[in-house]
Amino acid sequence: MTPRPLLLRGGRVVDPSQGIDDVLDVLLVDGTVARLGRGLEAPEHAEVRNVSGLVVCPGLIDLHVHLREPGGERKETIESGARAAAAGGFTAVCAMPNTDPPVDDPAAVGFVRAQGMRAGYARVYPVAAVSVGQRGERLAAIGEMVDAGAVAISDDGRPVSDAGLMRLALEYAQTFGIPVANHCEELSLSRGGSMNEGLVSTRLGLQGIPNAAEDVMIARDLLLAELTGGRLHIQHVSTRRGVEMIRAAKERGVPVTAEVTPHHLTLTDEAVDGYRTEAKVNPPLRTAEDVAALREGLADGTLDVLATDHAPHHYDEKEQAFDDAPFGMVGLETALGIALTELVRTGVLTLSQLVDRMSCGPARAFRLPGGTLAVGSPADVTVIDLDAEWIVDPDKFLSKSRNTPFAGWKLVGQAALTIVGGRVVWDREVGPR
Amino acid sequence: MTDQNRRLLLDERAVERTLARMAREIVERAGSIESLVLLGIQRRGVQLTERLAAEIERAEGVRPASGTLDITLYRDDLMAIGPRPVVGETRLPSGGIDGRVVVIVDDVCYTGRTARAALDELADFGRPARIYLCVLVDRGGRELPIQPDIVGLTVETTAGQRVDVLVPELDGRLAVELVSPAREVE
Amino acid sequence: MQVDTALGKDLVGLEPLSAAQIRAILDTAEPFKEISERAIKKVPVLRGKTIVNLFFEPSTRTRISFEFAEKRLSADTVNISAVGSSVAKGETLVDTARNLEAMKIDMVVIRHGSSGAARFLADRIESNVINAGDGRHEHPTQALLDMLTIRDHLGRLEGVRVCIVGDILHSRVARSNIWGLTKMGAEVAVCGPRTLMPPYVTELGVQQFSRIEEAIEWADVLNVLRLQLERMQAGYVPSLREYNRFFGVTRARLLRAPRPLLILHPGPMNRGVEIDSDVADGPHSVILDQVTNGIAVRMAVLYLLAGGAPERAEAAKSAPEAV
Numbered sequence: 038m039t040p041r042p043l044l045l046r047g048g049r050v051v052d053p054s055q056g057i058d059d060v061l062d063v064l065l066v067d068g069t070v071a072r073l074g075r076g077l078e079a080p081e082h083a084e085v086r087n088v089s090g091l092v093v094c095p096g097l098i099d100l101h102v103h104l105r106e107p108g109g110e111r112k113e114t115i116e117s118g119a120r121a122a123a124a125g126g127f128t129a130v131c132a133m134p135n136t137d138p139p140v141d142d143p144a145a146v147g148f149v150r151a152q153g154m155r156a157g158y159a160r161v162y163p164v165a166a167v168s169v170g171q172r173g174e175r176l177a178a179i180g181e182m183v184d185a186g187a188v189a190i191s192d193d194g195r196p197v198s199d200a201g202l203m204r205l206a207l208e209y210a211q212t213f214g215i216p217v218a219n220h221c222e223e224l225s226l227s228r229g230g231s232m233n234e235g236l237v238s239t240r241l242g243l244q245g246i247p248n249a250a251e252d253v254m255i256a257r258d259l260l261l262a263e264l265t266g267g268r269l270h271i272q273h274v275s276t277r278r279g280v281e282m283i284r285a286a287k288e289r290g291v292p293v294t295a296e297v298t299p300h301h302l303t304l305t306d307e308a309v310d311g312y313r314t315e316a317k318v319n320p321p322l323r324t325a326e327d328v329a330a331l332r333e334g335l336a337d338g339t340l341d342v343l344a345t346d347h348a349p350h351h352y353d354e355k356e357q358a359f360d361d362a363p364f365g366m367v368g369l370e371t372a373l374g375i376a377l378t379e380l381v382r383t384g385v386l387t388l389s390q391l392v393d394r395m396s397c398g399p400a401r402a403f404r405l406p407g408g409t410l411a412v413g414s415p416a417d418v419t420v421i422d423l424d425a426e427w428i429v430d431p432d433k434f435l436s437k438s439r440n441t442p443f444a445g446w447k448l449v450g451q452a453a454l455t456i457v458g459g460r461v462v463w464d465r466e467v468g469p470r
Numbered sequence: 471m472t473d474q475n476r477r478l479l480l481d482e483r484a485v486e487r488t489l490a491r492m493a494r495e496i497v498e499r500a501g502s503i504e505s506l507v508l509l510g511i512q513r514r515g516v517q518l519t520e521r522l523a524a525e526i527e528r529a530e531g532v533r534p535a536s537g538t539l540d541i542t543l544y545r546d547d548l549m550a551i552g553p554r555p556v557v558g559e560t561r562l563p564s565g566g567i568d569g570r571v572v573v574i575v576d577d578v579c580y581t582g583r584t585a586r587a588a589l590d591e592l593a594d595f596g597r598p599a600r601i602y603l604c605v606l607v608d609r610g611g612r613e614l615p616i617q618p619d620i621v622g623l624t625v626e627t628t629a630g631q632r633v634d635v636l637v638p639e640l641d642g643r644l645a646v647e648l649v650s651p652a653r654e655v656e
Numbered sequence: 657m658q659v660d661t662a663l664g665k666d667l668v669g670l671e672p673l674s675a676a677q678i679r680a681i682l683d684t685a686e687p688f689k690e691i692s693e694r695a696i697k698k699v700p701v702l703r704g705k706t707i708v709n710l711f712f713e714p715s716t717r718t719r720i721s722f723e724f725a726e727k728r729l730s731a732d733t734v735n736i737s738a739v740g741s742s743v744a745k746g747e748t749l750v751d752t753a754r755n756l757e758a759m760k761i762d763m764v765v766i767r768h769g770s771s772g773a774a775r776f777l778a779d780r781i782e783s784n785v786i787n788a789g790d791g792r793h794e795h796p797t798q799a800l801l802d803m804l805t806i807r808d809h810l811g812r813l814e815g816v817r818v819c820i821v822g823d824i825l826h827s828r829v830a831r832s833n834i835w836g837l838t839k840m841g842a843e844v845a846v847c848g849p850r851t852l853m854p855p856y857v858t859e860l861g862v863q864q865f866s867r868i869e870e871a872i873e874w875a876d877v878l879n880v881l882r883l884q885l886e887r888m889q890a891g892y893v894p895s896l897r898e899y900n901r902f903f904g905v906t907r908a909r910l911l912r913a914p915r916p917l918l919i920l921h922p923g924p925m926n927r928g929v930e931i932d933s934d935v936a937d938g939p940h941s942v943i944l945d946q947v948t949n950g951i952a953v954r955m956a957v958l959y960l961l962a963g964g965a966p967e968r969a970e971a972a973k974s975a976p977e978a979v
Contacts, residue, residue, distance in 0.1 A: 242771040242793030312772030358770030543699040557687040
């Protein structure tokens with residue numbers, strides 16, 4: 038059932054893919070972008086929305102979310118996650134495969150895809166496992182899984198620890214035109230750790246995870262990408278050396294893309310003080326030097342993508358002694374607000390750069406449809422109110438989980454409308470559809 | 471500007487004379503110096519005990535055994551009062567108190583609760599043959615059925631007043647004063 | 657004379673305390689030592705109060721020390737040994753907190769394997785919470801009794817040179833000692849194999865020695881930590897023999913010390929590993945005094961906390977010392 042034509046009138050269209058930053062009308066017909074222009078006429082039966090004063094940009098895409106279904110439905114389902122994503126302004130998300138059972142065969146990929154379509158909010162693109170069971174021993178049926186709809190492979194949750202297997206993955210994935218997304222963590226250096234290794238961890242008496250645990254594997258993967266020519270995507274970069282190495286590798290022409298999370302761009306390990314489990318995340322929050330380097334990397338494009346690593350956990354699980362609580366925080370409903378408040382308003386990024394990192398960049402990295410408002414592209418649009426002031430209240434989240442260290446933060450900027458395939462899936466005036 | 475009236479009850483000479491008389495009374499009651507133990511209640515009871523022991527030595531040629539008793543942990547109002555009071559030293563003379571004549575020495579007897587606490591504490595140390603209560607000033611106002619046996623000075627007071635015993639070691643001089651709230655200024 | 661150095665509701669560690677508060681605890685412990693020498697070792701201070709000793713890690717000496725302290729203050733004590741499967745560990749803590757709250761326990765003494773567990777409990781129940789050791793974070797009463805012992809023998813803490821020797825990385829005793837001693841004006845150093853040293857430790861205000869000989873040359877006091885067998889099994893040090901050879905406190909090494917050293921050890925000792933028997937039983941060892949002082953310090957802490965309130969602790973920290 039195709040939606041009615043939708044005319045977005047008078048918004049400031051920011052589309053870095055076409056170099057556009059102008060007040061234009063946008064017409065969406067039959068699920069694609071039909072026209073951009075001034076003073077467009079509304080076709081018959083079209084829905085017209087006045088978006089003057091708001092920003093209209095290609096739909097935001099989150100390359101890294103955990104939707105917990107199958108197996109962890111208490112914390113999140115594909116439906117609740119897709120809905121939360123829409124409320125956060127995302128028109129598409131990529132769901133990580135570390136579910137229970139993991140998504141390591143085409144049937145599981147098909148299941149995730151079908152659940153996403155049934156929910157009908159943000160698009161859900163499955164990311165499939167690199168290895169069978171994500172055990173890091175041998176490759177899963179990558180070709181079949183891509184056929185079933187997987188857009189990338191990753192063993193996230195875990196790293197691909199065996200260099201030989203990583204090499205195979207980078208080589209094999211090329212046949213199917215997908216990237217290998219790796220969670221870089223040398224487990225023998227991070228074992229037992231629950232936060233960044235530093236003065237704070239010493240004071241709190243917690244085992245630390247040194248920057249080197251991540252850097253060692255980033256270095257390895259960049260060299261393997263160079264060796265194989267395979268497309269590497271480095272997930273949630275958190276260290277300054279990581280940024281440096283990725284920048285140097287890109288200069289050499291290595292086919293690598295990299296993502297960074299909103300929390301790594303705004304918080305340091307001081308956020309853990311008092312044993313606050315909401316701030317327990319992997320890779321951990323690091324130091325001010327790392328934050329500065331990550332911001333610079335995002336601004337100069339070394340880091341192509343802003344992704345949330347949305348990791349819902351039930352309240353019970355985070356209500357434990359620090360060592361015992363699971364890693365992760367939710368992020369779909371705070372990412373845009375945090376990015377606008379802490380990065381754009383402060384001048385770290387221009388608005389156009391942010392749209393690039395949250396839409397065009399992700400689409401390029403995973404070769405997804407969208408990331409542009411060029412005529413003929415999918416009608417995935419995010420409409421942003423740059424001036425809306427709001428306070429983060431986890432109780433109001435659409436996600437099933439509430440684990441965030443940003444509770445109570447005053448943010449400026451949020452999604453007003455989220456449109457997928459020409460259909461409004463989130464309207465902040467109305468709430469969830 | 472003082473909002474209190476201080477009236478001197480005993481000056482230095484008067485206190486010394488009173489203590490000398492009290493020392494004689496103690497010796498009379500105890501019978502023998504060897505069986506006598508003076509225990510001063512922290513804090514000013516300790517200084518008074520020193521003086522009484524010295525007086526007895528002057529009069530009898532033998533100094534009686536003495537020690538200190540801190541009753542803080544035995545107070546019946548310990549949990550109700552504000553910040554935890556500092557606990558002073560409790561030190562009994564060698565030989566303990568079993569079978570001996572113990573004289574508890576304090577500066578002022580008022581409600582009688584301090585003496586009760588001291589009796590409770592002594593019970594945890596042993597069983598004296600006899601316990602006497604000796605105070606420099608009895609200001610009345612008892613809340614318990616406790617009476618001092620040896621008293622230096624008796625004075626009637628009201629609830630708003632206070633009797634201060636001052637000793638050189640802590641206050642710079644030896645005296646007993648009555649402190650009353652000032653009358654309302656017109 | 658009253659000094660408002662109220663500790664508030666809980667004793668979770670020494671890091672949040674001021675020097676005045678620490679001094680008050682040490683001074684209060686003095687008269688409590690005397691009680692343990694009486695024929696009747698009891699005062700009615702905590703009569704009618706219920707105290708639960710909640711131990712998630714096995715411990716004999718600390719638990720017994722607390723138990724004696726509690727009983728000598730006339731409290732009613734209950735021991736809960738929750739040593740069990742680590743799977744249940746996490747859930748048990750929250751549910752345990754709620755149960756204790758419902759039973760209206762007055763005070764809880766908790767020992768747990770996770771850093772932050774004492775604070776976790778203290779934030780969730782109204783009872784006073786005393787940390788008897790949480791993970792690697794703090795063991796405040798141990799450091800307090802260590803400081804009391806040092807003060808007894810050397811007359812002061814200010815300017816005293818104390819070197820903590822051993823596995824600092826995993827040691828809550830070390831951390832509490834570092835906080836307490838530095839606040840009281842002592843000079844603190846740490847010495848041990850680099851693999852067992854926490855990162856950035858010198859930023860806590862301590863010196864670092866890589867060789868035991870340097871530590872002995874410098875210190876007035878050595879606080880010798882126990883090397884746990886698991887550390888060798890986990891590969892931090894190649895063998896216990898090697899550890900003893902290069903970091904053990906031996907009589908031969910002490911004989912070369914420029915001044916007589918006080919030797920402390922939190923116990924239980926691995927004789928022949930971190931400390932040789934002739935040192936542990938020798939004239940400079942005050943290990944048994946530590947045990948005696950342990951009960952007095954714990955009595956002082958219980959006395960000071962009972963009926964305390966957090967607001968007073970905040971006010972006390974900033975108030976000047978009254979006389």
